[in-house]
Amino acid sequence: MSTVNGAAPRPGFFARVWGFVVELWGVLVRPSSVFGLGVLVMAGFVAGVIFWGGFNTALELTNTEKFCTSCHEMRDNVLAELKSTIHFSNRSGVRASCPDCHVPHNWTDKIARKMQASKEVWGKIFGTINTREKFVDHRLELALHEWARFKANDSLECRNCHSSESMDITKQSPRASVAHQRFLFTGEKTCIDCHKGIAHQLPDMRGVPGWQ
Amino acid sequence: MIRKTAILLLAAALVAGAGSLTAQTLNSGLRGPAPLNEEGAAAPMAPNKNTAEREVRNYPEQPPVIPHSIDGYQIDLNGNKCLSCHARARTAESQAPMVSITHFMDRDGQFLASVSPRRFFCTECHVPQSTATPPVSNNFVDVDTLLSRAAPGGRR
Numbered sequence: 208m209s210t211v212n213g214a215a216p217r218p219g220f221f222a223r224v225w226g227f228v229v230e231l232w233g234v235l236v237r238p239s240s241v242f243g244l245g246v247l248v249m250a251g252f253v254a255g256v257i258f259w260g261g262f263n264t265a266l267e268l269t270n271t272e273k274f275c276t277s278c279h280e281m282r283d284n285v286l287a288e289l290k291s292t293i294h295f296s297n298r299s300g301v302r303a304s305c306p307d308c309h310v311p312h313n314w315t316d317k318i319a320r321k322m323q324a325s326k327e328v329w330g331k332i333f334g335t336i337n338t339r340e341k342f343v344d345h346r347l348e349l350a351l352h353e354w355a356r357f358k359a360n361d362s363l364e365c366r367n368c369h370s371s372e373s374m375d376i377t378k379q380s381p382r383a384s385v386a387h388q389r390f391l392f393t394g395e396k397t398c399i400d401c402h403k404g405i406a407h408q409l410p411d412m413r414g415v416p417g418w419q
Numbered sequence: 420m421i422r423k424t425a426i427l428l429l430a431a432a433l434v435a436g437a438g439s440l441t442a443q444t445l446n447s448g449l450r451g452p453a454p455l456n457e458e459g460a461a462a463p464m465a466p467n468k469n470t471a472e473r474e475v476r477n478y479p480e481q482p483p484v485i486p487h488s489i490d491g492y493q494i495d496l497n498g499n500k501c502l503s504c505h506a507r508a509r510t511a512e513s514q515a516p517m518v519s520i521t522h523f524m525d526r527d528g529q530f531l532a533s534v535s536p537r538r539f540f541c542t543e544c545h546v547p548q549s550t551a552t553p554p555v556s557n558n559f560v561d562v563d564t565l566l567s568r569a570a571p572g573g574r575r
Binding site for chain 2: 381410
């Protein structure tokens with residue numbers, strides 16, 4: 208018998224939470240009677256720096272090839288395919304890893320992409336592409352998303368490294384130089400229109416414009 | 420007794436011969452200075468030709484060779500990178516030569532609407548060209564040269 212006669216009965220869980228919230232709000236809106244304004248401002252500043260630094264560090268941690276390929280879906284499918292392409296190993300030793308092409312470098316665009324990627328976390332948890340067969344079945348859909356994204360931002364991630372301004376067409380093969388002058392420099396097409404499937408294998412291309 | 424001496428002499432000759440053979444290095448144009456019992460260093464790989472110029476065919480039926488690089492071109496069930504320029508509908512934009520009409524024929528000689536499955540895999544016949552100098556020269560003579568040899572002064 209823990210309850211003593213005459214004492215009020217213990218309130219329910221939600222009532223207790225609500226009581227705590229009301230009390231907390233009261234503390235937050237009351238001016239401090241212990242700390243000086245300068246101390247509060249400095250503490251807020253330091254806490255802000257720590258929070259912001261921590262946030263960006265965590266963000267950059269999710270923006271590495273190591274993080275991306277920690278899932279077997281990425282490691283066994285798309286990374287394995289990337290390894291034989293020029294974006295992985297080449298004469299100058301510059302590697303474009305996953306986020307170089309798949310995450311915008313600009314901060315606001317990056318945050319927007321990261322929010323979209325929460326859908327991919329959902330897919331990971333529920334195993335949407337957790338076997339090779341499922342991945343191959345979804346391959347066209349996944350590729351269409353990326354092509355649409357590149358088309359919409361004028362192949363921004365390509366242009367982070369390859370800019371048409373610094374492109375020396377005299378150093379290119381005759382075919383490439385003619386094509387770039389006709390289609391790229393005139394703005395008629397963007398990189399992804401012609402350069403599909405350069406870093407990963409192509410899905411079933413029937414019905415994709417320009418393909419058989 | 421004579422027989423025993425002969426065997427001994429033959430054995431000595433064989434040993435001496437084998438010794439001089441192993442000491443020898445065969446320096447042929449194909450092998451280079453590598454000894455016969457060693458593999459030798461691989462020659463550096465020559466880059467492929469990468470132009471848009473057509474090459475002459477050695478005989479009329481020859482599949483034209485590919486004058487440009489095809490590194491990373493995917494040709495499989497999912498897609499055919501070659502056809503994204505050489506298909507009939509793509510040639511205006513790409514200015515590439517169209518695949519020959521023979522590629523539209525099935526095995527019964529009937530023309531299909533697009534490239535026949537048996538002609539889909541381009542690199543079964545068409546190949547890119549290396550810039551390496553061949554170690555063995557080729558003395559192939561085309562039929563025009565052969566005919567003009569047979570009839571001095573030329574014959575057409």
